[in-house]
Amino acid sequence: MNDDDLERERSAPVAVPEDDLADLAALGAFVDGELPGDAHAAMQSRLHADATAAQRVGAYRAQKAALQALSRAGEETAAPAWVVLRRRDPWWHRAGIAAAWAVAGAGFAVAAASMLPHGLPLGAGQGPGSALVASDAENFAHRADVAYAVYSPEVRHPVEVGAADEAHLVAWLSKRLGRPLSIPPLGEYGYTLVGGRLLPGAAGPAAQFMYQNDTGERLTLYVSESGRERDAVHLLRDGSRRTFYWSTDRMGYALSGPDSEGRLRKIAYEVCGTLGGTSAQW
Incomplete structure (x- = not known):
């Protein structure tokens, strides 16, 4: 031939x-x-x-x-x-x-x-830099939303490490992100931890923790380095999905789920406070 x-x-x-x-x-x-x-x-x-x-x-x-x-x-x-x-x-x-x-x-x-320039000061709301800051935050929220859309329907492999190995999961992801992480409990809202996984972020690793209630509905908490000292809680809507996102101590957080907007907002405020946020952020 x-x-x-x-x-x-x-x-x-x-x-x-x-x-x-x-x-x-x-x-x-x-x-x-x-x-x-x-x-x-x-x-x-x-x-x-x-x-x-x-x-x-x-x-x-x-x-x-x-x-x-x-x-x-x-x-x-x-x-x-x-x-x-x-x-x-x-x-x-x-x-x-x-x-x-x-x-x-x-x-x-x-x-x-x-x-793009990084580390723009918080509150620079009158210049062109504010649009870049908003874009970075929205891109972070979109990444969290896509990660939720991809992994929350998974039947067999929704997470890499299950809740039975929670201590290992926290230690592993803390090491990869270079910051001590914690998993906020959501039992009072009817959600228990399923587990978590490592994901790529915009400029480094990101973590995703997944929760589920008795009816099978799932929430995910997406965590990645932010570079922003502190941001208020904002909302991203995409069809039936909702993502509340914010930053605290230069870490970005996003809580995604299909829940009613009011209830998910309440859970997001609770998670924000548990992870070092203050009421001024909401």
Whole structure:
């Protein structure tokens, strides 16, 4: 076989069986909430037993959350540039392209952030620096929101280290973030600790702690270095999700969940106070 033959073999399209395409379409429809009631329930049951399908659904949810985050970021910039594709490709093909753009967009965001000034003074609300500070805080909140959207639906692997190893979890994540961490208890609100995991932050490691109540609803606390001494508690809304975020002692915190806004706000204030915040922040 010569070089031309090898090149033709590499460029030849890969045939995907129609049954596999139908299955991919069903999984995509499940993620988008487009399956009818019976089919949705059947798919949920299947995901408990089919690890491959569950992993694929997790990947689709991650792609969808990343695209939503990128879309919001684009709406906040002046005169965004969009590429409009008129040809209607299969959804699974579009998802692959979207994932590639999500990775490229994340890399661009990190590169751009490295060129922005850091450590702007708190209260610089009248100059152009205030917009950069607000953007950094909102980007932090979007990261927390995406992390919640990706991991809170996970059935088999919602966390890396479970609550049974809480002491190890706290020691491990404290070492990685370079700051002593603590996990605030939320038992009075009906939530118990599920565990936690290590995640990438904007300029270093981040931690995510997950809680769950008796009905299966989950909350996550996202923690990363902030560089900001102290910020008030703010709210990010995204569909049915809510994220309250703030900073205390140069650490950023974000509490995300599907709970009613008023109740989640109350929990966020409680967590803020437990982690060294003051009532002046809310």
